[in-house]
Amino acid sequence: MNPNVLRALKAPLITLAAVAVIGGSLHYYIDFELTKAKRELARQQGNLRGARAQLQKARDDNATIARYLSRYQNLQRIGFIGDEQRIDWLDALRFANQQGRLFGVTYQIGSQQPYAHAGEFDPGQLTLHQSEMKVTVRLLHEGDLMPFLRTLAEQRVGVFSVDQCSLERIYTGGSARNRFNVRADCDLAWITLRPPVAAGDRKS
Secondary structure (H helix, E strand, O other), X not given: OOHHHHHHHHHHHHHHHHHHHHHHHHHHHHHHHHHHHHHHHHHHHHXXXXXXXXXXXXXXXXXHHHHHHHHHHHHHHOOOEOOOOHHHHHHHHHHHHHHOOOXXXXXXXXXXXXXOOXXXXXXXXXXXXXXXXXXXXXXXXXXXXXXXXHHHHHOOOOEEEEEXXXXXXXXXXXXXXXXXXXXXXXXXXXXXXXXXXXXXXXXX
């Protein structure tokens, strides 16, 4: 080939080679950025799905709260949810005794323990506790026991279950006005429910 022709083609060939190198580099860069953008898009879509799921859960939780809030507040008012209200329990015992015109009530309260049958109710994050109380009531006759327990429940100062009661007939003598004939010994379990502790409320 004529040297003059080669010299004339030298600049275009160099330019073509430079363009090829730049084009290859640009193609690599564009492919790299496109892959990076796709990964970022997938990440953002995942975040969006997560945010939508959290939003839906919050809506569901709010709907559940709105549906059961009044019942929950009522259970709080009667002393079932929250801390034990032992003073209220004792006041209710005295009132039930006075209301039934009985001959006195004595009691012993044990320490609070986990409720033995909590698993039967599947309380989830809620915890059920009980405090056992032994109650002795002096009655005129056996028929006074059930009205006493009903009056105690009607005070709405907590939820209790009667585990067992035993009745013993007693002759005390004395005037009929001050005489009781039956002693009832009952085992009660006062039951309370505690809501889960929020993370911010836990003690370090």
